[in-house]
Amino acid sequence: MAEVLAEEAARCRRFPGIAFRGDDARRRAWVIGSGLDVWELCQMLEDFGSAEALVAETPVTPHQVRLAVAYRTAYPEEIKEAIAENRRSVSEGRELYPWVEFAAG
Numbered sequence: 001m002a003e004v005l006a007e008e009a010a011r012c013r014r015f016p017g018i019a020f021r022g023d024d025a026r027r028r029a030w031v032i033g034s035g036l037d038v039w040e041l042c043q044m045l046e047d048f049g050s051a052e053a054l055v056a057e058t059p060v061t062p063h064q065v066r067l068a069v070a071y072r073t074a075y076p077e078e079i080k081e082a083i084a085e086n087r088r089s090v091s092e093g094r095e096l097y098p099w100v101e102f103a104a105g
Helices: 002-014 038-048 051-057 062-074 076-086 090-096
Strands: 018-021 028-031
Touching (some): 002 018, 028 062, 038 051, 038 062, 038 076, 051 062
Antiparallel strands (some): 018 028
């Protein structure tokens, strides 16, 4: 646990404006002041197609977008995996987690 906290502290120092939250098994980076995890902001950026569109249509600031992109550049697999997990279809989710009841969507 000490190693995990030390790594998080180092990342927070490297990327001021990033913090970590979640339980011990599923800690994740988030952009302070946005309410969004880094992966969520990066997924939104993909969905909006540009930083300009994202900033124009949401309360997210240009600085928050740049910060999330910088973090993603440093830790691409972490962000890629989180986005891929979120984009799973309901059928994939049911196959992976048969004990979970999924809402129709």
